[in-house]
Amino acid sequence: MAVTARLVVAGTALDSADEAMTTLTTALAAAGTPVTARVAVEDDDVALEEALAAPSDLTIVLVGPGATAGDIVRRALADMTGARLMPSERMRAGLEEAARSRGRPLPRGIERLVLVPQGASVWTADGAEPGWLVDSQGRVWIVLTPGAGLARMIEQHLVPYARSRAAGRPALAVRTLRTAGVDLGEMETRLAEWLGSRGAGGDVEVTTLPASGEVWVRLRARGAIPSAAEETLAAVEAKVAERLGDDCFGRDGDTLERVVGRMLAQRGLMVSVAESCTGGLVGHRITSVPGSSAYFERGVMVYTNRAKQELLGVPEEVLRVHGAVSGQCAEAMVRGVCRLAGSACGLAVTGIAGPDGGTATKPVGTVWIGVVVNGQVAAHRFLFDGDRAAVKWQSAQAALDLLRRALLASR
Amino acid sequence: MAVTARLVVAGTALDSADEAMTTLTTALAAAGTPVTARVAVEDDDVALEEALAAPSDLTIVLVGPGATAGDIVRRALADMTGARLMPSERMRAGLEEAARSRGRPLPRGIERLVLVPQGASVWTADGAEPGWLVDSQGRVWIVLTPGAGLARMIEQHLVPYARSRAAGRPALAVRTLRTAGVDLGEMETRLAEWLGSRGAGGDVEVTTLPASGEVWVRLRARGAIPSAAEETLAAVEAKVAERLGDDCFGRDGDTLERVVGRMLAQRGLMVSVAESCTGGLVGHRITSVPGSSAYFERGVMVYTNRAKQELLGVPEEVLRVHGAVSGQCAEAMVRGVCRLAGSACGLAVTGIAGPDGGTATKPVGTVWIGVVVNGQVAAHRFLFDGDRAAVKWQSAQAALDLLRRALLASR
Incomplete structure (x- = not known):
């Protein structure tokens, strides 16, 4: 059997654990231990115990800082491995240090938080919530806390551990x-x-x-x-x-915004964005990349015709004759935002995200995207499936991909 | 035992299934069947078979349109329930109708896609990929496809089924x-x-x-x-x-952007946003709500001092004396964007998302938020934990919550 890992997330709202799960998945794959399943349990004790017991040679357990799920995990792992729960001085010191470094009071219920199954190893890192590891009969569980210090725990403990564990094995x-x-x-x-x-x-x-x-x-x-x-x-x-x-x-972990960002940075080009139906999503994705201030300076969200005219100088005639969802408008928007920002590259998105606003000739999901690279302007029409969130996301994907392709073509 | 459900997602990139999982979780809870665990498997056959076999009286399986995971699910459920795989004419008709309604060719491998375990029920709905249900020895599996038609499958089939199944039971x-x-x-x-x-x-x-x-x-x-x-x-x-x-x-499913949106719509107020470190996230969240064009008209992403001066009229002196990450700048930004948009409400966010740019007096995570409701201006300072994504998200949360509280206070 090849070395693989399961990821169990508990005691945190599911939507807020995505980032941590992606970070862990990427780090473990690079350390020779691909994650084959992710299990998320909010606070149901039966479901959580099942998730911990499921077969896997390495189970990474991410437990939110609330008390309930942590208690279930401690007790379940002690029961499964036949160990007693004992207070750990290393856990106590780690929790105190983590609280101090963030100027926070000690967490509530510290007497319970320091309990780990006897024989567990405790991992600490500067400013991070401590983690712990149980190794029993060929199975390993590693319990970590999401948050500010998780990246350091991964780098200093989890990756070296996973790498040495995978070495020499299938x-x-x-x-x-x-x-x-x-x-x-x-x-x-x-x-x-x-x-x-x-x-x-x-x-x-x-x-x-x-x-x-x-x-x-x-x-x-x-x-x-x-x-x-x-x-x-x-x-x-x-x-x-x-x-x-x-x-x-x-x-692997490359995203369109990272790839496009690298190309812009390497070539010293600035990009600006004008967003109607995406409403800020393209700008948000571009600025999610560390260092994006090197190539992103400004953008506008222009939901109405008036905003498109006032901020971007889209001609009233374009809006009257072709409408806001048209190639002509997308081109006028992207020219306008490049002029406003003084940038060599630009993106503009205008479309119908739904659920309302569709017509027979321009159904929900119709999106026009304008792109400029070094003065070359083009506009492309798309028809996306799905609800409002899906149309917004696919529009942002298409916009970033069009910019990537235009940058490739202008090499 | 109370009626609960497990959610298994397979054959789709994990990040792209979040939306569908949240939709299913909310709908099932309202139908008296809370989801206690979510399991996500990309394409590992062993992990997927385990996820299907895990104890649960109702397992909802969401399978991406790619061929691989679908084949594993079909075969595993046939094996587990001792049924043969048989072609279903209802599946074929449903797949053909779904392709036709979207102007797409028939999916590749249709001869495999029409196979279901003998005795399975097939669910169809206009323009949706068909789903199917296997009921065997007190356990039920329901297999659905994410995408444009999922909402209709949930409404027309899953919710009535879950509700009638939960009726009269613990x-x-x-x-x-x-x-x-x-x-x-x-x-x-x-x-x-x-x-x-x-x-x-x-x-x-x-x-x-x-x-x-x-x-x-x-x-x-x-x-x-x-x-x-x-x-x-x-x-x-x-x-x-x-x-x-x-x-x-x-x-439950209420988000800050939905709640704030309802308050703005009820009171006929418009909001505009000026985003520095959030780079479009606040606008994206506001415009994620259907009908948000009733209260959102425009916004700006102003990453540099020049953009803050040119688009919002932030005085050069404010930037020189207090810096871009200051209460004075946040106030000037939010006043500026309200003036630009002619809106009664406004939000401005300026801070240090990291990982670079922090100083001793303004460490990474320092964020100032300006808020205006009906001419009343205020600015608040925050210090958030975590990486760039976490700081951006918490900043957007705080901004929407400050607007909500200011709207409550101005009733």
Whole structure:
């Protein structure tokens, strides 16, 4: 059996654990331990105990700072491994240090928080909530807290531990090639010879995975040790990547906003955005990348015709003759925002996110995107499926991908 | 045992299934069937089979449109229930209708997609991918596809089915009271008498659950039938809600942007936003609410001092003397954007999202937020924990909550 991990999240609102789960998944994969399942339980004790007991050789448990879920986890792991719960001085010192470094009072219920199953190892790192590890009969559980210090716990403890544990053991190597601008059916046709258990990849399993506004091509290879799995994978990866060409924008944790940001930074170009139906999502994604102030200076959200005219100088005639959801308007918007910002690159998005506002000729999901790179202006029409959130997200994906392609073409 | 459900998501990039999972969780809870665990598997066959086999009386399986995960689910459920896989004419008709209604070709591998375990029920709805249900020895699995038609499948099939299945059986009622502006420790102190198994809630279990920039208060009550569980819960809910007062902004699926949006719409007020460190996130959240064009007209993302001066008229002296991350700047920004938009309400956010840019007096996480309601201007300073994404999210939460409180105060 290859070394893999399960991720269990408990005691935190599910929506707020996504970031931490993605961070953990990426770090563990790079340490030779792919995450094969993520389980999220809010506060149901039966469901949480089941999640901890499910078969897995490495289970990472992320427990929110509230008292309830933490108590269930401590007690369940003690019961399952036949150990007693004992107060740990290292846990106490770690909790005190974490509170002090953030200028916070000690958490409520500290006498319970310092309890760990006898024999557990305690991990501490500067300013991070302490973590602990239970190793029993070939199974390992590692309990961590989401939040500010999690990145340090991962870097200083989890990654070295996972790497040394995976060394010399059978491994599963996993790579994701991320594509944009191609739909799932087209991608399956293009990769037909690779897909399925008798595909051209031989020992490398190739599958396609739909994501919002992207298609992921997933490669999985097994090997007697991690480096052997990686070698097997690399040979096929190169061929698949060649077939994907420029439709492949990145690997694993690469996002469109990171890839586009790198291209802009390398070429010293600034980008500005004018958003109607996306309402700020494109700007939010661009500025989610650390260092984005090097290439993003300003943008506008222009929900009404008046705002498009006043802030971007979209001609009244364009709005009257073609409407706000038109190629002409998208082009006028993107020219306007480049002028306003003095930027060489620009993006504009105007469309109908729904659920209201659709017409027979411009149904919900109709979106026009304007793009400028070094004075070259173009506008593209899209028709997206789904609800308001899905249309907004796919519009932002398409906008970032159009900018990426225009930057590639202007090399 | 109360009726509860497990949610299994497979064959889709995990990040893109969040929306669908939240929709399903909310709909099932309202139908008397709380979701106690969510399991996400991308494409690992062993992990997926385990997720399907785990104990649960109702398992909802959401499978992405790619072929691989769907094949594993079909075969695993046939094996587990001892049924043969058979082509279904209803599945074929449903798949054809779904493709036709979206002007798409038939999906690849249709001969495999029409296979379901013998005896399965097939659900169809206009323009939605068909779903299917297997009922075997007291366990039920329902297989659905995420995407444009999922909402209709939930409304027309899943909710009526779950409701009729829960009727007359022991039930677990769950309610979430969502609070903002109060941290976890403070909330635990305030609710101390209710928390824990011997709390003042009697048969209603009260717990706190940290979320990003919110604290959730979770109430859980059991009853012999759904209405009994709801009654037990309602009595305690009213008392807890009274204790929370205005710090409680909503219940269950209510988000800050929905609550604020309702208040603005009811009072006919417009809001505009000026975002520095949040870079569009506040605007994105406001415009994520259907109908938000009734109260949102425009906003600006102003990452540099020049943009703050040119677009919002922030005085050069404010920037020189106090800096861009200051109460004076936040106030000047919010006044500027209200003037620009002609809106009665406004929000401005300026801060240091990190990882770079912090100083000794203004460390990473320092954020100033300006708010205007009907000409009343105020600015508030925050110091948030966490990485760039966490600081941006908490800043947006705080901004929306300040607007909510200012609207409450101006009633």
